[in-house]
Amino acid sequence: MTRKSPSKAERYFSTGISMITSSGTNGPNVMAAEWVMQISYSPVLIAVFIHRGSQTIKNIEKTKEFGVNVASQGQTIEVSVAGGYSGSEIDKLKIKNVFSILKPHKIKTPMIANCTINAECKLVRKEKLGDHVMLVGKVVHMEHDETKRPLIYHRGRYFGLDSTIEPGRENAQVSKDTFEFFKNIAHGKFVLKCVGVVTELDDKILVMKWTNSTFETIPFVMSPPGKNQREYLKRYLAGMKMHIKIEKEPTMKRLVLKNGTEIQRINFVLFKGKCTKLTEKYSWKTKHDEIIVNLV
Numbered sequence: 363m364t365r366k367s368p369s370k371a372e373r374y375f376s377t378g379i380s381m382i383t384s385s386g387t388n389g390p391n392v393m394a395a396e397w398v399m400q401i402s403y404s405p406v407l408i409a410v411f412i413h414r415g416s417q418t419i420k421n422i423e424k425t426k427e428f429g430v431n432v433a434s435q436g437q438t439i440e441v442s443v444a445g446g447y448s449g450s451e452i453d454k455l456k457i458k459n460v461f462s463i464l465k466p467h468k469i470k471t472p473m474i475a476n477c478t479i480n481a482e483c484k485l486v487r488k489e490k491l492g493d494h495v496m497l498v499g500k501v502v503h504m505e506h507d508e509t510k511r512p513l514i515y516h517r518g519r520y521f522g523l524d525s526t527i528e529p530g531r532e533n534a535q536v537s538k539d540t541f542e543f544f545k546n547i548a549h550g551k552f553v554l555k556c557v558g559v560v561t562e563l564d565d566k567i568l569v570m571k572w573t574n575s576t577f578e579t580i581p582f583v584m585s586p587p588g589k590n591q592r593e594y595l596k597r598y599l600a601g602m603k604m605h606i607k608i609e610k611e612p613t614m615k616r617l618v619l620k621n622g623t624e625i626q627r628i629n630f631v632l633f634k635g636k637c638t639k640l641t642e643k644y645s646w647k648t649k650h651d652e653i654i655v656n657l658v
């Protein structure tokens with residue numbers, strides 16, 4: 363398959379849209395901006411990238427504050443007006459039936475109602491980058507409306523977030539026991555991450571432990587974050603006195619375990635291994651086990 367490479371490839375990003383409010387000599391103003399993103403959790407910092415010709419940048423340079431109002435799906439008219447005119451031409455906020463204003467909490471600049479997020483910011487950094495200026499604001503007050511859905515912008519058109527996409531996971535219907543086993547070791551984690559070894563003999567797979575209540579199908583372990591998973595696995599198997607030679611390249615199996623309406627996501631990083639010495643302690647199971655069948 364050949365990939366298309368449009369000459370204006372930079373126009374193919376997808377973004378959200380914010381309405382940046384500011385105040386200046388012409389009074390309060392609003393502009394539309396797609397180049398807006400959170401760049402730190404603590405403190406919460408938001409970077410906005412604004413062109414030199416705008417009224418907004420003059421206002422922010424003067425007052426050192428601005429509002430980031432993340433547009434919701436019902437706000438295409440507000441965004442088009444905020445982005446289609448300059449505050450140097452018209453008082454956009456005074457146009458009838460377009461914007462609903464919210465009183466700010468910690469800054470003097472008014473905010474826009476009906477947005478998904480309203481963040482009041484104090485300017486902490488300004489830097490010219492290419493043909494735009496990066497303005498970084500420290501958030502001094504922030505609100506979020508759970509009932510609103512964000513507006514998405516792509517190639518000059520507006521979109522909604524109407525479906526979620528499971529990122530390449532296979533569904534695995536499992537029994538209650540199996541489900542509970544993985545759910546318990548996940549401790550409420552959204553994704554349980556495991557690293558393991560698939561060791562095959564004829565049409566069977568080496569199983570480390572197998573009783574009626576607890577089992578580990580393919581030897582697996584949860585390596586601590588930041589640790590090299592293969593090395594950790596090697597040490598783990600050596601500790602269990604298992605003589606297994608592990609291959610270098612793993613495969614990734616991403617499952618959604620399902621039991622009734624409950625789900626648990628699991629990422630298995632699976633290495634192939636070869637048993638160098640058979641030991642009586644571990645048993646071989648056929649591939650029909652409900653987890654094994656989904657992993658190999």
Ligand SMILES: Cc1cc2nc3c(=O)[nH]c(=O)nc-3n(C[C@H](O)[C@H](O)[C@H](O)COP(=O)(O)O)c2cc1C
Pocket residue numbers: 379391392393394395396397398411412413415416417418419441442444445446447448449450494515
């Ligand atoms: C959807 C949309 C997104 C925009 N994103 C940006 C942006 O990220 N940065 C920017 O400088 N201008 C952006 N603009 C253009 C400004 O909103 C526009 O120049 C506006 O008139 C500036 O208003 P002001 O002069 O009142 O500040 C965007 C316009 C639209 C319609």
